[in-house]
Each structure stands twice: as C-alpha cells, then as structure tokens.
Amino acid sequence: MSMHIRDAGSPTFTEDFARFIAMTQYEDISETTIHSAKRGVLDWLGCVLIASTHATPEILIETLKENGEQKKSQVLGKGISLSYMDAAMVNGQMGHLLDFDDTHMGGVVLHASSPTLAALVSESQRQVTNGKNFLLAYICGFEAGVRVGQSSPRHHAGGWHLTGTLGHFAAAVAVSKLLGLNATQITYAMGIAGTQASGMQQNRGTMCKSFHAGKAAANGILSARLAMKGFNSSLEIVEGKRGFSRIYSSTSEPENLVQNLGQRWEIDNNGFKPYACGVVLHPAIDAMIKLNQLKKWDHSKIKSIQIKVNPLVVSITGTVAPTSGLQSKFSIYHSVAIAFTDGQAGIEQYSDSRVLDPEVEKLRQKIIVTVDESLNSDQAFARIDSENGSEEVFIEHASGTVANPISDKNLEKKFISNTKSIIGLEKSQSLVEMIWNLDHLQDVTDFLALCK
Numbered sequence: 228m229s230m231h232i233r234d235a236g237s238p239t240f241t242e243d244f245a246r247f248i249a250m251t252q253y254e255d256i257s258e259t260t261i262h263s264a265k266r267g268v269l270d271w272l273g274c275v276l277i278a279s280t281h282a283t284p285e286i287l288i289e290t291l292k293e294n295g296e297q298k299k300s301q302v303l304g305k306g307i308s309l310s311y312m313d314a315a316m317v318n319g320q321m322g323h324l325l326d327f328d329d330t331h332m333g334g335v336v337l338h339a340s341s342p343t344l345a346a347l348v349s350e351s352q353r354q355v356t357n358g359k360n361f362l363l364a365y366i367c368g369f370e371a372g373v374r375v376g377q378s379s380p381r382h383h384a385g386g387w388h389l390t391g392t393l394g395h396f397a398a399a400v401a402v403s404k405l406l407g408l409n410a411t412q413i414t415y416a417m418g419i420a421g422t423q424a425s426g427m428q429q430n431r432g433t434m435c436k437s438f439h440a441g442k443a444a445a446n447g448i449l450s451a452r453l454a455m456k457g458f459n460s461s462l463e464i465v466e467g468k469r470g471f472s473r474i475y476s477s478t479s480e481p482e483n484l485v486q487n488l489g490q491r492w493e494i495d496n497n498g499f500k501p502y503a504c505g506v507v508l509h510p511a512i513d514a515m516i517k518l519n520q521l522k523k524w525d526h527s528k529i530k531s532i533q534i535k536v537n538p539l540v541v542s543i544t545g546t547v548a549p550t551s552g553l554q555s556k557f558s559i560y561h562s563v564a565i566a567f568t569d570g571q572a573g574i575e576q577y578s579d580s581r582v583l584d585p586e587v588e589k590l591r592q593k594i595i596v597t598v599d600e601s602l603n604s605d606q607a608f609a610r611i612d613s614e615n616g617s618e619e620v621f622i623e624h625a626s627g628t629v630a631n632p633i634s635d636k637n638l639e640k641k642f643i644s645n646t647k648s649i650i651g652l653e654k655s656q657s658l659v660e661m662i663w664n665l666d667h668l669q670d671v672t673d674f675l676a677l678c679k
Contacts, residue, residue, distance in 0.1 A: 239414075239462050239463040239465075239466060239467075240378075240463070240465055240466045240481045240482065240484045240485050241414055241417055241418070241462060241463050241464055241465045241466065241484065242410065242411075242414050242462055242463075243484070243485045243488075244371070244374065244417075244465075244484045244485055244488070245410045245411070245413035245414040245417060246410040247485070247488045247489065248367050248370075248371070248400060248403070248404060248410075248413055249404075249408065249409055249410040249413055250410075251363070251367060251404075251489070252363075253359045253360070253362070253363045255489070256362075256363065256366060256492070257492075259495065260366060260492045260494060260495055261362055261366075261666060263492070263494045263495045263497060264362045264365050264366050264369075264494055265362070265662055265663055265665055265666075266497070266499065266635070266638055267329055267340045267344070267365065267369070267494060267497055268340075268344060268362075268365070268662050268665060269638060269639070269642050269658075269659065269662045269663075270328065270329050270340070270499050270638060270641070270642065271322050271328055271329065271340040271341060271344050272303070272344075272642070272646075272658065272662070272678070273641060273642035273644075273645035273646050274321075274322050274323075274324075274325060274327045274328045274341075274645065275303045275304060275318055275321045275322045275345075275678075276303060276304040276645060276646045276649045276650060276678060277325065277327070277574065277645040277646065277648075277649065278304075278321040278322070278324040278325050279302075279303060279304030279305055279321055279649060280304075280649065281321075281324055281325070283320070283324055283434045283437070284302075284305070284317050284320060284321050284324070286434070287316065287317055287320060287438070287441070288302065288305070288307070288309070288317055291309060291313045291316070291317070292309075294313075296309065296310075297309065297310035297311075297313075299311050299314070299349075299352065299353075300313075300314035300315070300348070300349040300352045301314060301348075301352065301675055301678070301679065302314050302317050302318060303318050303321065303348070303675070303678045303679070304321070304649050304650070304678060304679065305317075305679070306679045311349040311350070311352070311353060311448060312349070312445040312448050312449060313445070314348075314349050315345045315346050315348070315349040315398075315441070315444040315445045315447075315448055316345075316441040316442060316444060316445040317441060318344075318345040318348055318349070318441070318444065319341050319342050319345030319346070319394075319398075319440040319441035319442070319443065319444030319445070320341075320437045320438050320440060320441035321437075321441075322338075322340065322341035322344065322345055322437075322440060323338055323341040323390060323436070323437040323439075323440035323441075324437040325503050325556075325574055325577075326436075326437075326500075326503060326504055326505060326556045326577075327500055327502075327503040327574070327645075328340060328341050328500065329497050329498060329499050329500065330497075330498045330499075330500065330506040331369075331373055331493060331496060331497050331498065332496075332498055332506065332604065332605070332628065332629075333373065333377070333493060333496045333629075334373075334376065334377045334380065334483075335372075335373055335376035335377060335382075335383070335389055335393065336383055336389055336506065336507075337372055337373060337376055337389045337390060337393050337394075338390040338394075338440065339368070339369045339372045339373065339390075339393070339394065339397050339494075339497075340365075340369070340497075341390065341394070341437075341440040341441075341444070342372075342390065342394030342395070342397055342398040342440045342441075342443035342444040342447060343365055343368040343369055343372065343394070343397045343398050343401045343444075343447075344365060345398070345440070345441065345444035346368075346398035346399075346401055346402050346444040346445075346447040346448050347361060347364055347365060347368070347401050347402065347405060348671075348675065349444075349448060350402050350405050350406070350448060351405070351671045351672065351675075352672060352675070355669075355670050355672075356405065356670065356671050356672075357668060357669050357670065357671070358664075358665040358666045358667060358668035358669075358671055359666050360405060361405070361665065361671045362665060362666060363404060364401045364402070364404040364405040365401055365494075366492060366494050367400055367401060367404045368397040368398060368399075368400045368401025368402075368404065368447075369397060369401075369492075369493060369494045369497075370400075370492060370493050370494070371396045371397050371399075371400035371401075371417070372393040372394060372396050372397030372400075373393070373397075373493040374483060374484050374485075374493065375393055375396045375421075375465055375471060375472070375484065376389055376393045377480070377483040377484075378465055378466070378471075378472045378479065378480055378481045378482075378483045378484045379465075379471060379472040379475050379476035379478075379479065379480075380476060380478045380479075380480055381476040381477040381478045382472075382475050382476040384477070385475065385476060385477065386427060386428050386429065387426060387427065387428065387475060388426035388427055388428050388430070388431075388436065388439050389426075390426065390439055390440050390443065391424070391425055391426015391427075391439025391440065391442065391443055392424040392425060392426050392443075392475065393424070394426075394439065394440055394443030394444070394447070395420040395421065395423055395424040395425075395443045395446055395447055395450070396417055396420050396421065396424070396447075397443070397447070398420070398443050398444050398446070398447020398448065398450075399416045399417060399419065399420035399446075399447040399450035399451050399454075400413060400416065400417065400420075400447075400451075401447065402416075402447055402448050402450075402451035402452070403416045403450075403451040403454065403455075406451055406452075406455055408451065408454060408455055412454045412455055413454070414460075414462055414464075415453075415454035415458065415459050415460045416450045416451045416453075416454035417450075417460075417464050417465070418459075418460020418461045418462070418464040419449070419450035419453055419454060419458060419460050420446065420447060420450040421460075421464040421465070421470075421471045422460065422464070423446045423449075423450070424443075424471065424475070425439070425442070426439035426442075426443070428543075431505075431543070431557045432546065432549070432551070432553050432554035432555075432556065432557050433553060433554075434553070436553075465481050465484055466479070466481030466484070496629050497629075498627050498628045498629060498632075499627050499632070499633045499638060499641075500627050501572075501626050501627045501633060501637075501641070502562075502566075502572035502573070502627075503556065503572065503573055503574045503576070503577050504555075504556040504557070504562055504572060504577055505543055505544050505556055505557050506625075506627075507536075507537070507539055507540045507543050507544060507604055508540065508544055508559055508562045508572075509605070509625040509626065509627060509628075510536065510540075510604075510605055510606050510607035510622045510625040511534050511536055511540070511559060511562060511563055511566075511607045511609065511622075512562055512563070512566040512572045512625075513607070513622045513625055513626055514534070514607045514608070514609035514620050514621075514622050515532075515562075515563050515566035515567040515609060516566050516567075516570055516571065516572075517609075517620045517622075518567060518609060518611055518618055518620055519566070519567050519568075519570040520570065521618050522618075524567075524611075524613065525613070525615065526568075526586070526589075526590060528613050528614040528615055529590075529593055529611060529612070529613045529614075530593070530612045530613060530614065531593050531594075531595055531611075531612045532563060532564075532567065532590075532593055532594045532595065532609070532610075532611050532612075533594075533595045533597070533609065533610045533611075533612070534559065534563055534594065534595070534596045534597070534607065534608070534609050535597050535598070535599045535602060535607065535608040535609075536559070536596065536597075536598060536599070536602060536606075536607050536608075537598065537599070537600070537602045537603060537604045537606065538598040538600060539604050540559060540598070540604070540607075541559065541596060541598050543557060544557045544558055544559045544562070545558075545559065545596075546558035546559075546560070546561075547560050547591075548560070548588075548591070549561050549582050550582065550583075551579055551582060552577045552578045552579045552581075552582055553577075554582075555577050555581075555582045556577050559594075559596055560591045560594050560596070561577075561582060561587070561591060563591075563594050563596075563609075564587050564590040564591045564594060565577075565581060565587055567590065567611075568586065568587060568590060569581075605622075605624050605625040605628045605630065605631075606621070606622055606623060606624070606625075607621075607622045607625075608620075608621050608622075609622075639659050642655065642658075642659060643655050643656070643659070646658070650677065650678065650679070654677045657677055658674060658677050658678070661673065661674045661677070662674065
C-alpha cells in the first residue's frame, strides 16, 4: 500500500484537488479535451433517449410523483418535468439503463457520464448556462470520479459498483464547478458526496444497477447545493483514516487524486460502446462477430465454441443462463452466442425475447469459457470447432477502447440509430450538429428543447 504522510496543518489531497478544480478555467482546457467532452455528451444523450421507452423509468417516475410534483427540470425523451433532483435521478438512470453508455477503463471501470451529465442537465435549467461552462463542469466532474477511483485501487474488487459510488463524486464536483463554488465549498461537496456514496455489484442485471447512476446524479446536486450554503464535511474525505480510499478499498493510493493534475484530463481516455452490454464483454463479442463473418456456418454442426478472456470478465459476467434482457448484459455465454448468431450485439440482442430464443439457448450450451491472466481486459481469443473444420481469432484491442476508438462518424451513427425513433430523424441530425458546436451555445437548454 502506498502511503503519503502530510505535515500537520498542511492541505489535504482532497483540498488540493478541490483548489485545482476551483481555479481551472475553460481556457486551460485544450481543444482535444473539449472535443472528448462533446463526444461524451453526444453518446450519453443518445443512450438516455433510447432508454426513455423502457418500462423501468416509468416505475421510478410514478413513484417519485407520489411525493408531489415540482415541474422544474426536463425528463429527457418523456415530455414531462420533475423537480431538479428527481429529474436528474431519472435521466441518470436512463443514461445507464441499457449499458450502452461510455466507460472509462483507466484503473477504474466507470460510467462517469450518466451521473455527471444528468446532474448538469438539471442544474442548467435553474439558471442560464452556456455551453463552455457546461463542458468545463463536465470535464471537472469526470476528473473527480476517475481520480477518486484511482486513489482506491481495490474498490471494484470489494464488490462496489463504481458508477454509483464514484459517480457521487463526479456529479458533486461537476455541479460545484457549474455553480462557481470556491475550493472550500468543493471540498465540502466532495465530503457530502462521499458519505452518501453507494451501489453494489450484487445488483447487476437488475433495475438497481442503473438506479445507482440516478441516485449519484441526484445526490451530487444535493451535495453541491448543501456545500454552497455552508453545510460542511471532513476536509479529507478521500485520504483520511476513515476516508473513502481507506474503507472502500483494501489498498489506498490517495496521491493519485492530485498526481499530474492539469497535465492530463481523464475524459481523453474515455471509451465508447459499440455493444449494449458490460464493457468487459466487448473483446469476446468482437471475436465472435469476426468468426461470424468468416463463412456461412451450420450451427447444428458446431461442436464447441471456446473463449479465453481476462479473469475480470468471468467475475463480472459469468451468468450461464440469463432469464431477462437486463441480466443477459452480464452473461458472457449469451453475448458470445448472440454475437455469433446475429453478427451484432445491439439493444435488440439483449431483449427478453432473444434471451429466451431456443436457438440461442442451444448455442450457449456449446460455449466453453476459460480465463487467461496473460490477456488484458480488452483482449480475447475465440475458437470454433465444427464438423466442417475449425477457425480461431484473437482480438488485440476491443472496439470502442482508447487503443481502438470509435470514430466521430460512427459515434454519430450510433446516436442517430438510438434517437431517430424517439424524436425523429430531423431533430436527431440537428442535435448532432448542436452538440459538436456546444461551446458556442449561449444557453444549453437550446439542445434540451430538441429532446422531446
């Protein structure tokens, strides 16, 4: 365990980070990083809108309405408004609901955008917010979520769902930056967020997993607004003796919170999903799609499908016989079978009907999964043995990762595909153009107006 002891009375790592965030200006951010943020906004927005047709947010919306309606902030794709925090909760859940949202893999497995952007969308409807301030707040919040995670290296191994836990820090810092809070207030906001941080991996494959992102968004707003009014917290919520990196992780490296601040921005290392499932499944899916394309297969003559993956894949997605669409997003057996059968792994491939398809179920039974510690999390090996011969492929870097990124053009295609049936093709195309020019918008509610 790496330790760093500071002199009594000196600033804490948390305070150092908060001071950096408070001082950062839009002009300090490179065009490359600004573009990375625009990619994140575009991708997240598409994921929210396609998820707005799912049954899950309806349950949440109706339940929240029972507490009384405050029509303040837009629920994207639904044509309704709720209170600022309730709308953030719903938008945050929808962004993560289909597991199609972006994923940072740099020492964490974090869907930072869903809690962060859901919180910012609500806050931007309290007062006029221009595109530059919106993007700056997003970048800063993203940085907070990832760096707190990097300060807690064994956090994921402890069974926590990082989008829920780290998402609290991301959303709180983002809203704090949007509100123009000072360093002390941001420190408090992080402390208030940290004490609310929750989310358990046990709930993978259920409605609760995406609910974690929604709660992080709503609690992030609450944290920043409490801090703005003088509500205080520990000044060392990350590195303290009973701080986040000590009790949420079996190892602690809090210096990662401040190492090389400003020299890199973590949003530049964001990954975008071509497939609507757990990100660790993507290398195996890439492999099966390649095998699907090699030739026309007779499934009745296939003897076995052998998959080798990093151990993390099986620990997260080892469900052998999923019974629902949500659950299948964390089944390597379903993902391998459906990618090989359909040659794709989009939203339809993770529907209840495809999970229960007899042909898919039959193919799942022929799959043999083994782990190989020499493989990175973005690598996979696949082999098919058939009565007509054998074929095998190796994936060096999964599509959508930093080493094998999705192009802007393909990100646009994903967005259009996700949104055109919800808001129409014309609005979808207008939104693409508007997001690429978000830094020129004087009021970000201009793009929100197209999301209904």
